[in-house]
Amino acid sequence: MDARLEAIRDTVLARNPGEAEFHQAVTEVFESLGPVHDRHPEFLEGAVLERLCEPERQIIFRVPWADDSGRFQINRGFRVEFNSALGPFKGGLRFHPSVNLGIVKFLGFEQIFKNALTGMPIGGGKGGSDFDPRGRSDAEIMRFCQAFMTELYRHIGEYTDVPAGDIGVGGREIGYLFGQYKRITNRYESGVLTGKGISWGGSLVRPEATGFGTVIFAEEMLKTRGLSFDGQRVVVSGSGNVAINAIAKAQALGATVVACSDSSGYIVDEAGIDVDLLRQIKEVERGRLKEYQARRSAVDYVDGGSVWDVDATVALPCATQNEIDGDAAARLVRNGLLAVGEGANMPSTPDAVAVFQDARILFGPGKAANAGGVATSALEMQQNASRDSWSFAHTEERLTEIMVGIHDRCAATADEYGDPGNYVLGANIGGFVKVADAMLAQGLI
Numbered sequence: 534m535d536a537r538l539e540a541i542r543d544t545v546l547a548r549n550p551g552e553a554e555f556h557q558a559v560t561e562v563f564e565s566l567g568p569v570h571d572r573h574p575e576f577l578e579g580a581v582l583e584r585l586c587e588p589e590r591q592i593i594f595r596v597p598w599a600d601d602s603g604r605f606q607i608n609r610g611f612r613v614e615f616n617s618a619l620g621p622f623k624g625g626l627r628f629h630p631s632v633n634l635g636i637v638k639f640l641g642f643e644q645i646f647k648n649a650l651t652g653m654p655i656g657g658g659k660g661g662s663d664f665d666p667r668g669r670s671d672a673e674i675m676r677f678c679q680a681f682m683t684e685l686y687r688h689i690g691e692y693t694d695v696p697a698g699d700i701g702v703g704g705r706e707i708g709y710l711f712g713q714y715k716r717i718t719n720r721y722e723s724g725v726l727t728g729k730g731i732s733w734g735g736s737l738v739r740p741e742a743t744g745f746g747t748v749i750f751a752e753e754m755l756k757t758r759g760l761s762f763d764g765q766r767v768v769v770s771g772s773g774n775v776a777i778n779a780i781a782k783a784q785a786l787g788a789t790v791v792a793c794s795d796s797s798g799y800i801v802d803e804a805g806i807d808v809d810l811l812r813q814i815k816e817v818e819r820g821r822l823k824e825y826q827a828r829r830s831a832v833d834y835v836d837g838g839s840v841w842d843v844d845a846t847v848a849l850p851c852a853t854q855n856e857i858d859g860d861a862a863a864r865l866v867r868n869g870l871l872a873v874g875e876g877a878n879m880p881s882t883p884d885a886v887a888v889f890q891d892a893r894i895l896f897g898p899g900k901a902a903n904a905g906g907v908a909t910s911a912l913e914m915q916q917n918a919s920r921d922s923w924s925f926a927h928t929e930e931r932l933t934e935i936m937v938g939i940h941d942r943c944a945a946t947a948d949e950y951g952d953p954g955n956y957v958l959g960a961n962i963g964g965f966v967k968v969a970d971a972m973l974a975q976g977l978i
């Protein structure tokens with residue numbers, strides 16, 4: 534890392550002790566930015582990096598709610614409003630027991646660059662709670678969401694901060710959150726949340742957008758080597774929103790997706806995953822992946838273990854951060870891997886990224902490859918602002934244009950900085966320069 538940037542990075546780490554994932558995300562971005570600072574001394578003079586690493590505002594709050602037996606439960610809520618240079622803070626809410634400030638800050642930090650890469654007018658933020666939705670009734674989920682919004686509402690708004698979903702937060706939760714926001718504020722402010730239902734201000738394609746977008750991005754990478762998804766053997770991790778839609782799109786493009794996972798285990802279905810069955814189990818019944826095996830022939834279920842033990846030519850990690858380590862990456866590379874498209878945020882450890890890059894694997898980092906979700910959220914905001922709703926075909930066309938655009942910008946930036954094919958460099962520099970220019974133009978804020 535460039536020595537000037539390393540000194541700034543060390544200060545950031547010392548000021549935010551114990552926030553391991555935030556440290557990892559900051560370090561990874563800084564490693565790309567040395568050459569930009571050679572060309573743009575004004576960024577150092579303007580203390581852009583120091584400002585970027587300090588969120589504009591961080592909100593931590595108590596979320597008190599009552600479970601079905603009447604017992605009082607207390608969770609912790611977070612919203613980190615990281616950077617509003619390009620637009621209102623924008624980013625998802627994660628409900629998962631692992632959520633803490635360091636995780637919310639890593640996600641919010643990544644979101645700044647991701648949102649910049651989309652070319653849409655959105656700043657970066659993220660939030661969530663250590664609430665565990667697993668095993669909770671619908672009524673408990675509703676009461677939790679209402680309690681969460683009872684504090685969050687005062688900090689958000691269509692021109693201020695626009696949350697959406699992430700792990701553990703999908704259409705059901707956004708519905709309860711929106712209902713409570715409307716009740717408290719007495720305003721039908723559609724643009725305050727994205728990922729809404731279609732009949733009340735949502736956008737077609739938003740549910741599919743992240744998974745579809747990741748595959749579109751990976752397809753563009755494959756094209757640079759004269760390849761495509763057609764005929765590829767694909768492994769996807771996770772079996773949530775991003776994973777299911779990535780599987781559907783990859784198979785629509787002619788690939789066979791042979792495996793996917795949840796936090797308990799993974800399935801291997803050599804005939805190609807039956808997406809309708811997977812949706813039925815995960816989205817309709819809210820069941821566990823294990824149930825897939827009993828309902829289809831010739832399927833292996835491996836309890837525990839890592840889905841990255843399954844060979845693939847294309848890997849699409851769509852579960853969570855740091856799920857592929859250096860050893861898993863090396864094994865995949867030895868066994869014929871061509872490309873990785875990160876549907877999740879930061880799923881590859883720094884060691885894994887190094888293995889992929891050293892082996893010249895096509896590697897699409899999350900902040901570029903999974904930007905289709907937030908980009909389509911921005912399309913939802915556009916539709917809300919104009920009180921319009923677009924067709925599936927039109928919205929999907931916009932998503933495709935945006936993903937191809939992000940791919941091409943990352944590739945062009947990597948070329949410009951002398952490291953062709955390095956999408957990590959391209960995404961970090963491309964996102965950073967846009968935000969940095971806007972921050973300088975807006976003065977010392």
Ligand code: NDP
Pocket residue numbers: 631698699700701702703743770771772773774775776794795796797851852853854876877878903904906907
């Ligand atoms: P979901 O809650 O719909 O699904 C998450 C999936 O990942 C589940 O299968 C879950 O398994 C698995 N998973 C979650 N945490 C862990 C863990 N600690 N260990 C192993 N498996 C885990 O979330 P999404 O599909 O929305 O999100 C997946 C990833 O994509 C996240 O990294 C998210 O930040 C990222 N992302 C999401 C976007 C969106 O639009 N939703 C946009 C861009 C990125 P289990 O059910 O067993 O917990």
Ligand code: 2IT
Pocket residue numbers: 623624625626647695696697698699727878903904906907908910
């Ligand atoms: O990580 C992400 O980009 C998301 N969870 C989606 C954010 C959004 O505002 O749609």
